[in-house]
Amino acid sequence: MASERPFAEIAGAGLAGLAVAAALAQHGWRVRVHEKSRELREIGAGIYLFQNALDALREINVYDKVAASGVRSSQPRLLLDHRHREVNIRRAGEALPELVVVLRTELHRILAEKAIENGVEIVTNSLALAADPEGRLEFEQGFGPKADLCIGADGVFSRVRDSLRLGLSVVDLRDGCGRHLVPRRSDDRVNERRVEMWNRGRRIGIAPASKDQHYVFLCCPESDYQARMQQPFNLEAWLESHPQYGSYLQRLPRHPQEYWRPFFNVTCSAWSRGRVAIVGDAAHGMAPNIGQGACVAIVNAVVLARLLARSRDIPSALQAWERHERPYVDMTQRVSYLYGVIGTRWPAGLVGLRSRVLPLLARTDLWQRRLRVALDHKPAI
Ligand SMILES: Cc1cc2nc3c(=O)[nH]c(=O)nc-3n(C[C@H](O)[C@H](O)[C@H](O)COP(=O)(O)OP(=O)(O)OC[C@H]3O[C@@H](n4cnc5c(N)ncnc54)[C@H](O)[C@@H]3O)c2cc1C
Numbered sequence: 005m006a007s008e009r010p011f012a013e014i015a016g017a018g019l020a021g022l023a024v025a026a027a028l029a030q031h032g033w034r035v036r037v038h039e040k041s042r043e044l045r046e047i048g049a050g051i052y053l054f055q056n057a058l059d060a061l062r063e064i065n066v067y068d069k070v071a072a073s074g075v076r077s078s079q080p081r082l083l084l085d086h087r088h089r090e091v092n093i094r095r096a097g098e099a100l101p102e103l104v105v106v107l108r109t110e111l112h113r114i115l116a117e118k119a120i121e122n123g124v125e126i127v128t129n130s131l132a133l134a135a136d137p138e139g140r141l142e143f144e145q146g147f148g149p150k151a152d153l154c155i156g157a158d159g160v161f162s163r164v165r166d167s168l169r170l171g172l173s174v175v176d177l178r179d180g181c182g183r184h185l186v187p188r189r190s191d192d193r194v195n196e197r198r199v200e201m202w203n204r205g206r207r208i209g210i211a212p213a214s215k216d217q218h219y220v221f222l223c224c225p226e227s228d229y230q231a232r233m234q235q236p237f238n239l240e241a242w243l244e245s246h247p248q249y250g251s252y253l254q255r256l257p258r259h260p261q262e263y264w265r266p267f268f269n270v271t272c273s274a275w276s277r278g279r280v281a282i283v284g285d286a287a288h289g290m291a292p293n294i295g296q297g298a299c300v301a302i303v304n305a306v307v308l309a310r311l312l313a314r315s316r317d318i319p320s321a322l323q324a325w326e327r328h329e330r331p332y333v334d335m336t337q338r339v340s341y342l343y344g345v346i347g348t349r350w351p352a353g354l355v356g357l358r359s360r361v362l363p364l365l366a367r368t369d370l371w372q373r374r375l376r377v378a379l380d381h382k383p384a385i
Pocket residue numbers: 015016017018019020021038039040041050051052053130131132133157158159160162163164181183265266267283284285286292294295296297298299300301
């Protein structure tokens with residue numbers, strides 16, 4: 005009987021909310037997602053999806069569509085320093101993780117379509133104000149129906165998390181980046197190998213993300229006002245630090261759609277209370293320096309659905325989920341932060357030293373283990 009199916013209410017239709025909705029519905033849940041915006045949308049930029057997320061996308065049967073829409077990276081990234089010299093941070097014989105770079109709008113659309121195909125109801129223009137641990141979301145017009153499970157997938161500034169007093173801190177990391185798409189040309193060198201180049205605290209990364217677009221990210225410290233100016237885009241500032249990439253930078257519109265986004269670290273006392281869980285940036289927002297924020301959110305979503313398919317004691321299942329998933333996510337957040345300290349907040353006068361120290365550090369077992377912690381995590385559930 006339909007009424008016997010467990011029911012989940014989710015706040016937020018970003019990548020995390022849609023992934024968990026699709027996964028729960030696949031396991032027989034009745035799911036409703038509330039999105040505060042008037043329509044479902046993602047920003048016009050690219051996103052790196054590493055093998056951990058790709059495996060999770062396979063599990064919810066969207067891998068083929070995502071892989072067909074994006075661009076598979078078969079070469080290691082080329083990392084260059086301020087003198088345009090390669091900084092070799094790879095160990096000989098090291099296996100390359102599977103990586104697909106895709107447009108965010110495409111990934112979001114594919115997840116939304118899968119959720120709807122699995123029977124998920126998506127309500128737009130529906131702002132969740134809070135949640136009660138018994139399993140109800142609160143809206144302006146009052147509490148919604150009692151659900152077996154509520155999920156806050158409502159981003160870094162999660163109201164669901166804060167209403168349950170689960171948030172310990174949301175720290176502005178004082179760096180960030182602008183993300184853009186530029187037209188792709190057949191003779192572009194990044195078609196063969198994606199690139200990242202560091203000069204002082206500025207980092208430019210370029211990777212093909214679709215048949216006809218490259219994803220360009222431009223990271224810098226918050227204090228570098230010239231570099232973070234996006235409206236209008238300060239072409240001259242980036243040409244000064246990264247003249248080798250002038251051909252790509254000049255393809256950016258003078259007034260890009262995207263603005264400069266600061267990075268935040270979110271820390272919580274717990275990922276759930278009672279029948280309410282928080283997923284994605286609401287639970288573990290992190291600097292995107294190693295391209296794992298959404299990847300771990302997608303993995304967590306799939307693991308949560310798997311676990312709930314086996315257990316009807318929802319509060320206990322949520323705690324077990326956190327015990328399994330949180331240690332590696334916390335480590336991923338720390339490594340991503342450290343990468344930003346080295347790449348963006350390293351003292352400007354010591355960048356020569358950085359080019360010498362980084363390859364030594366990066367080839368140590370400890371660094372490799374930590375950098376790969378999300379890639380190597382095999383959920384034991
Ligand atoms: C510059 C940059 C580059 C990145 N690159 C990568 C990368 O390459 N790889 C990677 O894995 N990760 C990357 N990330 C991280 C990734 O983008 C995020 O981890 C991911 O998008 C988080 O998804 P989310 O659904 O948790 O949150 P969000 O994307 O913030 O989605 C939250 C959704 O909830 C809605 N909402 C908010 N509040 C409410 C409410 N109260 N009620 C109802 N709806 C609500 C919002 O409108 C939104 O739709 C990057 C992040 C940044 C900033």
